[in-house]
Amino acid sequence: MSGGSGSTKKSHPPLSDNKMNDLFESKFLATGKLYKSLFDPILLRDEGFDAEQLTQIALATLGHASMHRNQPMIKWLLTKISMDLQRNDLRLVQNLFGCNFKNPIGLAAGFDKNGVAGAIWDVFGFGFAELGTVTWHAQTGNPRPRLFRLAKEQAALNRMGFNNNGAEIMRQTLKRQKLKKPGQRSTLIGINLGKSKITPLEQAPQEYASSLEILSALADYAVINVSSPNTPGLRDLQSTKELKQILDQLRKSQNCPPLLIKIAPDLDNQAIEHLAKFARDEEVAGLIAVNTSINRLGLEQRVLSQTKKPLEQESGGLSGSPLRERAVEVIKNLRSAAGPELPLIGVGGIDSPEAAWERISAGASLIQLYTGWIFQGPDLVPSIIEGLLSQLDRHGFHNISEAIGSEAPWK
Numbered sequence: 255m256s257g258g259s260g261s262t263k264k265s266h267p268p269l270s271d272n273k274m275n276d277l278f279e280s281k282f283l284a285t286g287k288l289y290k291s292l293f294d295p296i297l298l299r300d301e302g303f304d305a306e307q308l309t310q311i312a313l314a315t316l317g318h319a320s321m322h323r324n325q326p327m328i329k330w331l332l333t334k335i336s337m338d339l340q341r342n343d344l345r346l347v348q349n350l351f352g353c354n355f356k357n358p359i360g361l362a363a364g365f366d367k368n369g370v371a372g373a374i375w376d377v378f379g380f381g382f383a384e385l386g387t388v389t390w391h392a393q394t395g396n397p398r399p400r401l402f403r404l405a406k407e408q409a410a411l412n413r414m415g416f417n418n419n420g421a422e423i424m425r426q427t428l429k430r431q432k433l434k435k436p437g438q439r440s441t442l443i444g445i446n447l448g449k450s451k452i453t454p455l456e457q458a459p460q461e462y463a464s465s466l467e468i469l470s471a472l473a474d475y476a477v478i479n480v481s482s483p484n485t486p487g488l489r490d491l492q493s494t495k496e497l498k499q500i501l502d503q504l505r506k507s508q509n510c511p512p513l514l515i516k517i518a519p520d521l522d523n524q525a526i527e528h529l530a531k532f533a534r535d536e537e538v539a540g541l542i543a544v545n546t547s548i549n550r551l552g553l554e555q556r557v558l559s560q561t562k563k564p565l566e567q568e569s570g571g572l573s574g575s576p577l578r579e580r581a582v583e584v585i586k587n588l589r590s591a592a593g594p595e596l597p598l599i600g601v602g603g604i605d606s607p608e609a610a611w612e613r614i615s616a617g618a619s620l621i622q623l624y625t626g627w628i629f630q631g632p633d634l635v636p637s638i639i640e641g642l643l644s645q646l647d648r649h650g651f652h653n654i655s656e657a658i659g660s661e662a663p664w665k
Contacts, residue, residue, distance in 0.1 A: 256389070285502050287632030297406055297629055300559040303452065305410065305567050306401040309365070314491055317370030320431055332377050339379040339632055341639040345646055346381075346654050349375070350619055351504070351512040351539035353442050353474050357381035358642070359635055362622035363446035363477065363516075367418045373394035375429040381633035386446030387479050388469070393451060394419035395486060402558050408605060408629045409574030411558070411565065412546065415484045416448045418459045421465040436511070438523045441548065442474040444518070448482065455487050457505035458496075466507045473511045478504070481518035481545035483571045489518055492525075494532045501536060512539035519544035519580045519602065523587050531593035540597035541623070543584045546571025547602075549579065574625035578603025582616050589659050591618025592645045605630055606662045607641020617659040 296303045322328050346357040360382040361375055367386060375383035395417025402411045418424070424445075433439060445467050449458045464477055478500055480491035491497065495514065504513055515538055518530060527542075533541050550556075553576060554566040561568065581602030588598055600618030604610050605626025613621050627634050642654065646663040651657050 263547055277557050285335050286631050288492055289631040293631070297403065298436055300403050304399065304401075305403050306398065306414075307535040313366065314603075316366075316374065318473075320371045320374045324464055330369055332374060332606050335632075336377045339377070339502075339636050341379060341636050341643075343643055344653065345643065346639065348655055349655075351514075353382075353477065353512065355381045355442060355567075355620060357438065357622045359610070359638055360384060360442075360444075360599070360620060361476065362624040363387055363444075363479070364412075364414075365624055367430050369424045369431075372428050372443055373433055376439075378632055379639065380482070381443035382443055382444060382474070382620070384444040384446050384475070384477065385428075385520060386418070387416050387448040387482065388418050388421050388445065388465060389416050389448045389450040390421050391450040391452060391463045392423065393417060393445045398559050399560055402560060402570075404556065404558075404574070405501070405555070407553065407556070407574065407576055407578050408626070409553075409572060410625050410628075411566075411568060411570045411572055413484045413570030415451065416482065420643075425447055425468050425472065428469075433472065435517060436472070436474045443472065444477055444478040444514075445469050445473040446479050448479045449491070450483060451485055455490060455496075458491055459500045462500050464511065464580060470507055470509045473512060475512040475539060476504070476510075477514045477516050477542060479516045479545070481516050482516070483520075483548045484569075492517060492521065492529070494528065497532065498536065501538070514538065514540040514542055514599070515599075516542040516545055517584075519547045519584055519660060521548055523583075525651055526584055526587050527591035530588045530596070533629040534592045534596050535627070538596075539590075540619075541588055542601060543588055543618075544577070544581050544602045546573045547577055547580065548572075549580070551576040555575040563613075573602065574629070575603050575605055578609060585613060585616045585618050585645055594659060604638075605634065607638045607644075611642060611645050611657075611662075612640045612665050614654065615660050617664045619658050627633075 301316045317326050323332055326399050348355045358381055361380050363384040363386050369385040396413050396415035400413045449461055453461045482488055550565045556565045585600050597619045598617055600613035601622035604621050604623055610621050649662045
């Protein structure tokens with residue numbers, strides 16, 4: 255007896271453009287509402303669906319969409335999402351370190367570690383996206399569980415350990431997506447470079463350079479990540495002596511893109527000011543502040559439901575809303591020490607238009623989102639853009655560049 259007998263599938267004609275438009279514009283398929291309906295039940299609780307597994311599912315979906323973005327149905331869906339989330343206004347355009355940013359909002363490193371969705375981050379309204387952290391050697395990272403939601407605090411604890419497929423696989427992944435060349439694409443791509451766990455610190459400059467050598471042609475800018483708390487010894491490379499060696503080695507790379515440095519929030523203010531002056535004197539393209547924090551920021555006794563231990567006993571970096579105050583302080587110190595010319599990218603605890611404006615008026619030229627974007631959903635990007643434009647109007651600024659370091663309050 256044939257396994258296929260007894261039933262036939264009815265074929266349904268494809269939806270017309272008008273019907274697809276009506277479906278997308280319905281309450282169910284509006285991007286932000288759909289996200290909230292699917293993920294709020296998960297994100298409002300610490301326990302439940304594993305945070306890392308949820309990220310992997312999202313990235314698999316985004317990676318498929320990026321690779322097949324010209325297939326009719328996927329192209330239609332991405333077009334509708336972009337119409338929902340993108341906001342274009344010349345008042346938000348800036349040219350920094352030779353790169354033209356259509357708006358100041360970027361995706362922070364750590365989400366798309368392997369660059370699987372590199373071709374479609376503009377769809378979600380971002381002006382730029384930072385891929386990685388990528389290391390020369392592929393590595394599995396630290397033991398699981400290693401990513402934890404702190405739902406009430408709108409925060410996360412991670413001790414991922416630079417899990418990624420390695421620089422060569424990232425290169426192949428981006429090549430397969432057939433990205434436009436740097437300077438020709440709508441969303442700028444930064445590549446965040448790290449040190450493999452097995453690589454001795456003294457060999458770090460060569461490893462960073464090896465990764466950059468095969469990825470530089472794909473990057474609008476590159477970032478030296480010496481501030482993750484999850485690779486033993488990595489933060490020792492934040493000393494100016496070590497950074498100078500890394501910079502010198504990277505600058506030997508063919509077609510070296512603009513180089514930025516990402517710093518930790520846990521440095522004391524004197525060290526931060528020293529780094530700012532170093533970056534200015536060495537003509538670094540910019541500084542990214544800040545990475546995740548090993549300080550528990552008042553949450554020392556907060557117990558992780560998954561491990562039943564308080565945060566003060568857990569390793570890893572804290573991100574999200576609790577980091578906001580310190581991240582603002584670091585930006586102010588950097589701006590004061592470096593002067594008005596050095597571009598700064600503010601990241602950490604930005605989850606609202608007001609938090610974004612606060613970072614820019616403190617001295618950041620650009621901002622990046624990660625934890626706040628996960629908790630708030632894709633509507634956060636257009637909400638921030640609309641908020642920034644409103645503040646420009648209220649303060650009489652003609653361009654976002656006039657607001658940088660202005661200390662103009664949120665009105």
